[in-house]
Amino acid sequence: MQPTDTGHPDHYHRVVDCQWACPAHTDVPEYIRLIAQGRFTDAYLVNRTSNVFPGILGRVCDRPCEPACRRGRVEEKPVAICRLKRVAADHRDEVRAQLPRAAAPNGRRVACIGAGPASLTVANDLLPLGYAVTVFEQHGLSGGLMRTNIPAFRLPAEVLDEEIGAIVEMGADLRLNSPVTSLKALLADGGYDAVFVGSGAPKGKELRLPGRDDSDRIHIGIDWLHAIAFGHTQKVGERVLIIGVGNTAMDCCRSALRLGARTVKVMARKSRQFFKASEWELEDAESEGVEIVVNHAPKAFVIEGGRLTGLRFDVLEYELEDGRIVGERVLREHVEPCDDVILAIGQENAFPWIERDLGIEFDKWQVPKVDPVTFQSTRPGVFFGGDAAFGPKNIIWAVEHGHQAAISIHRHCRGLPVAERPAHAAALASRKMGLHEWSYHNEYNPAPRRLVPHVALGERFKKIKIEVELGFTPEQTALEGDRCLNCDIQTVFSAPLCIECDACIDICPVDCLTITADGTEAELVGRLKAPRRLATEPLYVSAPLKQTGRVMVKDEDLCVHCGLCAERCPTAAWDMQKSTVKIPHACDDEPTCQLPSQRQTA
Numbered sequence: 001m002q003p004t005d006t007g008h009p010d011h012y013h014r015v016v017d018c019q020w021a022c023p024a025h026t027d028v029p030e031y032i033r034l035i036a037q038g039r040f041t042d043a044y045l046v047n048r049t050s051n052v053f054p055g056i057l058g059r060v061c062d063r064p065c066e067p068a069c070r071r072g073r074v075e076e077k078p079v080a081i082c083r084l085k086r087v088a089a090d091h092r093d094e095v096r097a098q099l100p101r102a103a104a105p106n107g108r109r110v111a112c113i114g115a116g117p118a119s120l121t122v123a124n125d126l127l128p129l130g131y132a133v134t135v136f137e138q139h140g141l142s143g144g145l146m147r148t149n150i151p152a153f154r155l156p157a158e159v160l161d162e163e164i165g166a167i168v169e170m171g172a173d174l175r176l177n178s179p180v181t182s183l184k185a186l187l188a189d190g191g192y193d194a195v196f197v198g199s200g201a202p203k204g205k206e207l208r209l210p211g212r213d214d215s216d217r218i219h220i221g222i223d224w225l226h227a228i229a230f231g232h233t234q235k236v237g238e239r240v241l242i243i244g245v246g247n248t249a250m251d252c253c254r255s256a257l258r259l260g261a262r263t264v265k266v267m268a269r270k271s272r273q274f275f276k277a278s279e280w281e282l283e284d285a286e287s288e289g290v291e292i293v294v295n296h297a298p299k300a301f302v303i304e305g306g307r308l309t310g311l312r313f314d315v316l317e318y319e320l321e322d323g324r325i326v327g328e329r330v331l332r333e334h335v336e337p338c339d340d341v342i343l344a345i346g347q348e349n350a351f352p353w354i355e356r357d358l359g360i361e362f363d364k365w366q367v368p369k370v371d372p373v374t375f376q377s378t379r380p381g382v383f384f385g386g387d388a389a390f391g392p393k394n395i396i397w398a399v400e401h402g403h404q405a406a407i408s409i410h411r412h413c414r415g416l417p418v419a420e421r422p423a424h425a426a427a428l429a430s431r432k433m434g435l436h437e438w439s440y441h442n443e444y445n446p447a448p449r450r451l452v453p454h455v456a457l458g459e460r461f462k463k464i465k466i467e468v469e470l471g472f473t474p475e476q477t478a479l480e481g482d483r484c485l486n487c488d489i490q491t492v493f494s495a496p497l498c499i500e501c502d503a504c505i506d507i508c509p510v511d512c513l514t515i516t517a518d519g520t521e522a523e524l525v526g527r528l529k530a531p532r533r534l535a536t537e538p539l540y541v542s543a544p545l546k547q548t549g550r551v552m553v554k555d556e557d558l559c560v561h562c563g564l565c566a567e568r569c570p571t572a573a574w575d576m577q578k579s580t581v582k583i584p585h586a587c588d589d590e591p592t593c594q595l596p597s598q599r600q601t602a
Contacts, residue, residue, distance in 0.1 A: 001551075003543040008493075009426040012579035014537070015556050016487045018081060021068035023400040024050040025583045028065055028081055029488040033440065035084055037480035039070075043088035045098060050120050050583065051085075052167075052399050055159045058086025059469065060150055062247070062278060062394040070487050073510075074560060078447035079483045080472075087477050089159075094350055100587070101281045102171035106130030108413045113180050116144020117387030117395045119198035120164060121402025122409065123172040124318055125586040128483050129410060133172050134192075138179035139230075142168070145387070146395060149248065150227040151255050152465040183382075184355045194381045194409045197368075198402070200388035203350040206341050207243060211301030215308040218301065221252045223346030228255055228464070237339025238262040241311055243298055244344035246276040252342045253290045258464040265336065266292045267313065273323070284468070288457065293336075302335060309338045347392045367391065374418040376407040406586040422584035428577040431489055432566070438576055440489055442563045445482040452476075485560050490579045493552055495543040496571035500550070504565035504574055505529070512558035513565065518544065518551045530558055 005011065010498045014020045017381060018028040027046055034043035047054035061082050069078030108131050112119035115137035123133040141147055145161045168174050180186055186195065204220035217237065221244065227233035236259040242249050244270040253264045268275065271294045275282065286292065295316045302310035311475070319327035349367050354360060359379040361369045368377050370384045376383055385401030387393065408418040431438045453470040453543050454460070460468050472480060511530035518524075524539065525532050532539075539556035544551060568572040582588075 001518065001524060001539075001541045003495075003551075004538070004540045006540075009424040009581060010489050010569075011538075012426050012428070012488075013424070013581040014308065015353060015490060015559075016581070017068040017070055017578065018065040018079075018487065021051075021064045021579065023064065023397045024264075024403065024497065025581065026050040026051075026065075027488070028579070029086060029484055029486055030580075032079070032081070032084055032481050032484045033486070035088055035477060036441070036484075040088045040091040041093045041095060041098075044092040044095060047088060048083055048095075048099070050399075050403075050574070051396060052124055052402075053117065053163045053395070054085055054157060055089035055447070056146060056161050057396060057399075058082060058084075058089050059159065060146075060155050061085070062398050063280075064396070070485050070560060071483055073558070074485075075446075075448070080449055080452070080480050081144065081222065083452050083469075083472060084477070087472050090471055092572065096169075098534060099166055100124065100128040100170065102127040105132060108132070108193045109134065109135065109191055110194045110196065110409060110413075111185075111186060112196045112198060112200035113183075114138075114144055114197070114386075114388070115142035115164075115174060115176075116200050116386055117146060118388070118398040118402040118405070119144075119196060120167050120172075120287040121399045122196050122198070122385070122406045124167045124170070125403060125406035126409065127167075127170045127172060128587050129590055131413075132474045135174045136178045136180050136214070137174065137176050141230075142174060142176065144198070145202075145222070148229045149222050149251065151225065151228070151251050151258075153254070153258065153460065153468050154198045154251070156465065156467050176188075179353075181353050182355065183353060183360075184358060185380075186360065193413045194383065196402075196405055196409065197354075197384045197388050198386045198398070199351075201347040201392045203348045203351050205346040205348060206257055206351075207298060207345060209298060209300050211303045211308075214303045214306070215301065217308040217339060218341045219343065221248050221342050222347060224342055225255065233259070235435050236261050238250075239338045240264045240340045240342065241336060241338040242342045242344055244268075244346070245292070246344060246346070247278060248346035248347070249342075250277050250281040250285045251359070252344050253285050254288060255464070256340075256342065257288055257290070258461055261340075264290050267291060267296045267311070267336065268294045269297050270325070271295060271318065274325075288460075290447070292342060296334065296336075299333070299370050301341070308338065313342055314552050320381070347387070349388060349391060371419075373404070373421065374408045375401060376408055376412070376418055383408060383486045403585050408548050409582070409585040422588060424584065425582040427580045427582075428490065428492060429579055429580070431576045438489075438563060440486055440576075440578075441482070442486065442561075442576075444485075444560075444562060445479070447479050447483060449483065450476040450480045485562075487561055487577050488579050489561055489563070490550065491559060491561065491563075491565060491573050492577045493540070493542055494573050494575070495545055495552065496550065497571045498545050499571055499573075500545055500547050503568045503570065503571065505567045507564045509562060509564065510558045510560055512555045514553045514555075515550050516553060518549070524551075524553055526551065528555060530555065531572070533557060 031043040296313040361378040386398035534557040540554040542552040
């Protein structure tokens with residue numbers, strides 16, 4: 001095999017599995033180390049550089065980083081990355097003076113449609129470049145679906161207000177109660193150099209079954225949550241059924257309990273292994289007494305005397321093969337009594353206000369055709385992001401869409417090709433202080449994952465806005481922070497220094513190192529000291545060693561970055577070096593950008 005190109009920025013980036021898995025590529029190990037040192041403000045600022053909303057995402061992020069966490073290689077539970085993010089947000093000092101500032105006007109104007117996370121990220125990135133950014137929001141409050149679809153008992157309004165306010169105070173022209181009813185009219189205004197559409201996926205999917213139009217007690221989930229958020233809905237019937245088992249369904253069932261429902265059941269068409277809701281969302285709902293009923297396919301609404309009394313289901317049995325459904329059959333029919341039904345079976349884009357003669361192409365599902373790299377539509381200068389671009393995902397994806405769209409808008413407005421993207425970069429710095437000393441904490445902590453304290457069950461239903469999660473205590477924060485394996489402290493190998501003494505091979509606790517004759521990848525895999533578990537994680541292969549011409553092979557997936565190889569190596573062929581990955585944003589290639597000076601962190 002050719003020696004691994006460790007100079008490519010993605011090599012060390014992808015080894016930091018949590019950061020690689022995060023759509024916005026937040027520097028997770030760095031901010032956890034800062035939290036462990038009690039440097040909450042610095043940790044918050046590291047977060048905000050990439051994810052923009054640390055306080056919000058520290059509560060409601062979908063956590064793609066956690067399933068990727070290397071801690072899962074050595075025990076069952078990953079580091080509580082998301083909840084540590086919240087610690088930084090909750091305990092930081094005032095940071096306004098250290099946030100990006102608007103630059104002098106550059107004469108260019110950008111319109112953002114919708115005041116959700118994608119549009120707000122675009123504003124956050126373009127205001128420091130001198131753009132005048134106008135954000136049009138149809139409702140009387142900003143935040144988009146973060147505010148209307150995520151209940152206050154999970155995400156308090158004051159957290160939204162503070163982090164959105166930091167962007168608005170930079171100089172964004174936020175126009176509330178200002179729906180855009182015609183994109184053609186907005187473009188004809190002639191005053192905008194670019195338009196970003198971040199209007200979300202505001203249309204809940206329907207369930208057209210017999211009886212659907214015969215009762216006003218059948219609700220679309222996202223509309224029902226919206227009505228709760230704005231105070232229009234304040235009660236619900238005693239028996240509530242939720243149709244669907246995604247995260248929106250979990251918010252609906254928990255909200256129903258707070259509005260007075262005595263029994264709440266989530267009716268799932270399939271078994272638990274096929275649920276879309278996050279496992280922690282399911283756990284929170286079930287801990288509050290929600291019953292989840294599987295293998296029930298809705299068939300008809302039962303209407304008696306003009307009133308909804310139940311929902312008829314087919315009870316199903318599935319045939320599985322290799323974890324996939326290959327057949328189903330109906331076992332029986334079942335009627336579940338209810339007073340209200342909440343439909344939470346998905347969301348769709350809705351663009352009735354975008355005329356179809358503007359040069360913006362739509363696919364057969366009436367979703368705009370958007371370039372997945374530049375986020376530009378088929379009409380130059382019109383960009384999409386967040387749920388409006390590719391359908392419902394989650395907030396952290398919307399943030400990354402905003403970052404990338406801002407790069408494209410900045411290039412478009414300067415007449416540069418939007419498809420040419422600024423390059424990623426990476427840097428390494430040794431953590432060695434002495435023969436056996438490191439400038440980071442490399443001792444393995446066997447502590448299990450901490451559980452976040454919650455408000456007592458009897459208290460949390462007294463008011464719908466009581467935040468259920470309390471956040472980590474200082475003691476829990478310290479213990480959880482120590483569980484991080486410092487994956488960004490890389491094991492860096494120098495082939496010319498290796499004397500092939502096998503000291504590193506002998507001491508490696510996970511057998512991730514092998515010295516062997518060179519060969520094809522398949523041949524090297526067959527000679528590894530420990531079997532390869534993850535073929536998608538590239539092997540590290542060194543240049544030929546000077547004594548025998550053999551190569552050092554390292555299974556990056558197995559390595560836990562303990563540093564024992566570097567401590568044992570008598571020639572310093574192995575070293576522990578911190579990798580810093582630079583993910584470019586719109587501001588990075590502009591000398592006039594008004595960003596605070598970069599902090600030096602350990």
